Every structure is written in structure tokens, then in C-alpha cells.
Amino acid sequence: MSAAARGRRRLTLGAGGALIILGWLAILAVGPGLAPYSYRQVDLVARLRPPSAEHYFGTDALGRDVFSRVLVGSRVSLPSGFAVVLVAAVFGTLYGGVAAYGGAKTEEAMMRVTDLFLSFPPLILAMAIAAALGIGVTNTIVAMAVVWWPKYARLSRSLVIVQRSLEYVEAAHALGHGAARTLLRHIVPNAIGPVVVLLALDVGNSMITFAGLSFLGLGVVPPTPEWGAMVSEGQVLIEQWWVSTFPGLAIFSVVVGFNFLGDALRDWLDPRARP
Amino acid sequence: MGGWAGGSEESMPVRYIVARVVGSALMAVAATLVVFLVAHTVPADPILAQLGDKASANPELVARFRARWALDRPLWEQYGIFLGRLARGDLGESIASRRPVLDDIAQYAPATIELATLAAILTIAVGVPLGVLAAVKRDGWLDHAARLACLVGVSAPTFWLAFLVLAVFYGGLQIAPSPGRLDVGAVLPPHHTGLFLVDSLLAGDWVTFRSALAHMVLPAVVLAASTVGLITRTTRASMLETLSQDYVRTARAKGLAEGGVVRGHAVPNALIPVVTLGGLAYAELLAGTVLTETIFSWPGLGRYTYQSALALDFPAIMGVTLLVALVYLAMNFVVDLSYLYLDPRVVRQ
Secondary structure, rough: OOHHHHHHHHHHHHHHHHHHHHHHHHHHHHHHHHHOOOOOOOOHOOOOOOOOOOOOEEEOOOOEHHHHHHHHHHHHHHHHHHHHHHHHHHHHHHHHHHHOOOHHHHHHHHHHHHHHHOOOHHHHHHHHHHHOOOOOOOHHHHHHHHHOOOOOOHHHHHHHHHHHOHHHHHHHHHOOOHHHHHHHHHHHHHHHHHHHHHHHHHHHHHHHHHHHHHHOOOOOOOOOOHHHHEEEEEEOOOOOOHHHHHHHHHHHHHHHHHHHHHHHHHHHHHHHHHH | OOOOOHHOOOOOHHHHHHHHHHHHHHHHHHHHHHHHHHHHOOOOOOHHHHHHHHOOOOHHHHHHHHHHHOOOOOOHHHHHHHHHHHHHHOOOEEEOOOOOOOHHHHHHHHHHHHHHHHHHHHHHHHHHHHHHHHHHOOOHHHHHHHHHHHHHHHOHHHHHHHHHHHHHHHHHOOOOOOOOOOOOOOOOOOOOOOOOOHHHHHHHHHHHHHHHHHHHHHHHHHHHHHHHHHHHHHHHHHHHHHHHHHHHHHHOOOOOOOHHHHHHHHHHHHHHHHHHHHHHHHHHHHHHHHHHHHOOOOHHHHHHHHHHHHOOOHHHHHHHHHHHHHHHHHHHHHHHHHHHHHHHHHHOO
8 A cells, every 4th residue: 555545544534533523522512402301301201211213322220311411421521531631731741841851860750750650550540539539520530630641741751852952952052042932932842743642542541531430430420421420320231231332332432533533643743653 | 682691791680680679669669658648648538538437427436547547646657657557468447348458359359360361361362463464464454454443442441342242242142151250159169279260170170160261251352352452553563663674684685484584583573562561451451350340240359449439448449559559560570570581682771
């Protein structure tokens, strides 16, 4: 296959991913307007109805409309995943940048701290912190951000170190520009590519983990319609497969979107990683 | 590989090992500090978190807890007490089971080790050959299919995948056994290791062995699904890099058949970074069991963690967290040591 053909296929994949994400963002914007029922409307007569024209995704154990809950759930699951990555990326990138500029001893000490955080599996440490903080969307986001930032710190440090020794940075120094100005005006724009790639791949990752914490009962307080919590509510209902399947499909589709987009962005922005 | 020629280099492996031992030990101590800080400073009310609702209403229990951990002393002193108890294997007492956390962990660990090990074997058996083939037949249909499968595979939440396979193979097609390690009411194999596969083999009980293996297939596949993509990608990337090296070109130039080049020269060298990742992936599998075991009613550490989280059983969660972090560090240490044999160049740096 030629490079051009490969490029086209990548573009298709990336565009497909972007479309899925845009679709979900549109749902996020108008969510409750599209929902045929209220997400908390209990109807015990219509419990566990299979998918039909009346209830596209069926109803759950309390007779709530699964389709409406999936739509409204986008307002919890999507922003939470974004929030974690945003907080972690801003803090981690600054941390790594400071470490790279801080001199050998500071750098060593600061990077040891990131190593320490990386020696815990993210889900388990986030579980422990979320349990300590108490259940709730904000607490879960905080708990996840605490375990999420080190990879950004590592990446940004290594990028800054590579950039620092390049000629245009030396030129900026020679011209008398300060460290902060050099960092923001010269290094950041040149090193941003790999960070953007990590961001795209990471949003999906963080959404899966957030949903996982919710699934474990550490995310949202019922009856908040969060996708992971909805899968959890239906996990014993093997016969009534729709209760768990559709919220899970929602998570899956969003994450596929971000992974397709991230994969395409990697080829485009990070030529060294090109396969 | 191997071989330490030259007098001045002889002390190199020793120095490398000592440095790794010291480094790992320091990280382990630091990990206990993190767990201690989360347990003793993060909760709004550590007593409520550690003892649970009922017990913290009982003044006698609260007083005993305060005395035990010296909660009125400075934080560093509390940490000293925590470390001292840890050294004696005291991780505190579970709120839910009212037993020492370490006893709980010892009881549930074999089921998890058995499951994670099978998943790790599956991961390597599928991921490594797939990665090698994808690299050798670069841009072929297999390469593209593998890449797409990896992307889709890492996008599926483990807990949802677990539900789907259970709904299809157990609920729908009814070809998979019920969730759990054995059928309900089945006689457990005599306890030696707690690993049902090993115990039933030791007893020569083939019926139980087959049943245990059958129960393990679905959860192991689900667990492996999250790591296969990672291993495949790493193997592929590493293979591509190795195939472009000079010594591979030399091997080709001297007339070696392509199969011999791949097997004899490329694969052994390409697998070095895969070993690094494999160690971490195993620790990752242990953590991944939290979600998988919950759905498959697998009585292991993962489900124990889930139940502890639901009950806000804080000492239990902390115990498992610390344990998994130590396993993580231990795996890292083993990986580092394996470089002595796999890639002596790393040691020299």
C-alpha cells in the first residue's frame, strides 16, 4: 500500500472518530430535549420491557426508559471524562515543564514523585481516594485527576528536555529571552503535537475509568443516569440484556471515537511514531 | 547476550542489582507513605472511614482505635506506628468481615492469581505472534485487521465486555458454565495451593480440573482483551524497528532465508521491550480483575475490592491498594533484573 493510500485510510478513520464525537456533543447539548421520557420517571407497571417502538432501548428494573437515561447520561459521563483529563493535563504539563527547568536535584526529586504515583494501578488508587473522599461526581473527578497527571508530567518533561537543546531555543536565549517566554513562545508550540495525541487517546481512557468507578459504586449518587452505573444496575439481568447493553454501547462508541481520532492524529502530528 | 568480558566490567551487574534493590525498596516505603496519607488525612473523618457507621457510634471502639493508631500524636509518629504494624503484617481489620485484612487477602488471592495468570498466558499467546506477523506482513490485511481490532478492543469497557460475553455464552447460547469458580454445590478440590487447577491435578481429579478450567475461560478472555492490544502494538513496533537494523540486513545479505532472519535474529531482539511491558501488564491484569471478577462472581481479590468499595470498607481497600502497588514494584524489579540477561547494554548505562 502506498503512503498516500495509507494516509487516506487514516483520514477516514480519524474523520469517523471525529464524527462520532461531534454526534455525542450534539446529544450532550440537546440531550433532555430529545429524550421521550424523563430520566427519573419510574413506571413499575412497565418494568423490564424489551426494546420496542415505545421504548427504543427498553426499560430498566424500575420501568425507567433506558433510551432517555442514556441520552441524559451523556451530560454526566462526557464532561467528567473531559474534566479529569483537563485538570491532569494542565497540572501535569506545568509540573513536568518546571521539573525540566528546575536543575538536576529538583528534577530528580520531582520525577521520583511521578514515578511513585505511576507505581499504583490507576483504577485501584483512584478507588481508594474516591472511597476516602466520599461518593459524588466531583470527588470522583478529583480522585481520578490525582492519579492521572503523572503521565503528562513525564511527557512534558521529556519534550522540554529535547526542545531545550535545539538551536532555536539557544537562539532565543542568546537574544535574551527569559525562561518563561522561551517556554511559552517557542517550546510549547513546537512540542505540543505529542501532547495533543496523548490528550485524544486519553479522554477515552479516562471515560472508561470514570465509568468503571461508577460501575463499582464510587461515581455517582442514584438516580443520576451515569453510563457505568447503569451497566452496573443491569449486570445481573442477563435475560433483560438491554438494561446493561445500551449504556455500555454508549461508552464504547464515544471511546472508539476518541481512539480513532487519536490514532489518526498520532500519524499526523507525531511523525516519529508513524508506523 | 550475556558474558561479562573485561575486568572493570565485572562489578557492573552487582552494582546494577544493588542499585535496583535499593531503588525498589525506597519506592516501596514511599508507597506505604502514600497509602498512609490517603488513609489518615484524606477522609473528612478518618474514624468514621476506618470504623464504619456503627462502630464509630460506640465510644469504646473509637477510644480503642484512637489508642491503636495514636491519632492525637503528630502525623509522622502515626506513620511510624503504621509502618511498625505493617512490618508485622498488620494491615488493620476489615470493617465488613471483622477479620484482619491480611487474612482476607490470603483467602482471596489464589483465585485471582489463577485467573490473572491464565489471562497473561492468553495475552502472550495471542499478542506476540499477532504483533510479529503484523510487522512481517506490514500493511497486509492482517496488519490492518490487527490494528483495528486493537483500537476497538481497548475501547470496550471491561465490565461491559464481561456482561456481553456472559449474556451471549451463558444466558443465550448456554454453552458456558455459570459464573463462579465451580458449579454451585460442586466439591472443592483438597486445599494445597488454593489454585483449583493445581489442586485438582494434584488430587488426580480430572472432572474438577475440567470444570474449573471451563469456568475460567470467559473471565480470562475478557481480562486478556484489555491487554492483548497493548502487547500486539508493542511487539509490532519493536519488530519493525528491529527489522530495519544492520544485523538483520547482514543476515539477509549472507543468504539466510527470511523465516530464519525473523526467528533467529529479529524476534529475540524485538521481544526485549515486550518483556518490560509484559511485567507491567501482569500487574495491570491483577488490577483489572476488580471489574471482571465482580461480574463473573469470581471469589478473588478483585471482587473483594469491589465489595469493600461498596461497603466503604476503608482498611480493606487500603490493604489491597498497598498490596497491588507492591506487586507492581516487584514486577518492575523482576523486569529490571531480566535485563541482565536480555540486554546487558542497559545495565552498562
